Amino acid sequence: MRRLRILLLAMALGAAMPVLPALAHHGWAWTEEELFELTGTVKSVFVGNPHATLDLEVEGVVWRVELAPPGPTVASGFTEETVKPGDEVVALGNRSLDPNEKRMKAVRVTVGGKAYDIYPTRVPAN
Template identity: 40%
Template sequence: MPHVRFTYLLGFAVLAAFLAASAVHAHHGWAWATDEEFEITGVIQSVRLGNPHGEVTIDVDGEEWVVEVGQPWRNDRVGLSAEMLIQGREITVHGHRSAKEGERLIKAERVVINEEDYDLYPGRTS
């Protein structure tokens, strides 16, 4: 009987690990975004920085867009700080928009603030 219990526990552990890895991959990948390059300019309304990535909500002609910026280490590496992402500041975002029709969500590759570029993914061709 202990052998059967061990087999069930092992199977459960493998399934749990697979599901956890799938959830992480689905969230952090680029599969949800289009392949098409996209650029938009708006005014920062709110900011939430942290893990798994930061989010900046911008107003673009009366519509709210959510911009996914990098993880804290990625933002720090390129010099994109919370002090730059203040409410009321204009920001241009270059990246990829959501493939889901009508969803106003962008994965940022590069942002421009005060004519300064912050390239979040310097090795990624865009």
């Protein structure tokens, strides 16, 4: 009976393998190289897996701002309590290669004049 359970588990994991690449961390390949600055009003904030996100309203359009996974995001000092809906945020990062997609990956988020370097090695030196 135990061998049958192990075999069934192995078969189930094998069937799931083609899906795993889609769940993998997608890095920066989907973004433009140049940095882009976006100023907007917070609609929602989420700090959790697979990575933190902000939804910002910019001139009536909602942008998805992706941050780092929860560990590095919180290590930067940015938490779900850092901002609330209605707060103004400036996000610095790389926008999507798809010009129709309102999405970017932020390296720095500034709230009330305080900067949170989500990816400090990618923030340009002043």
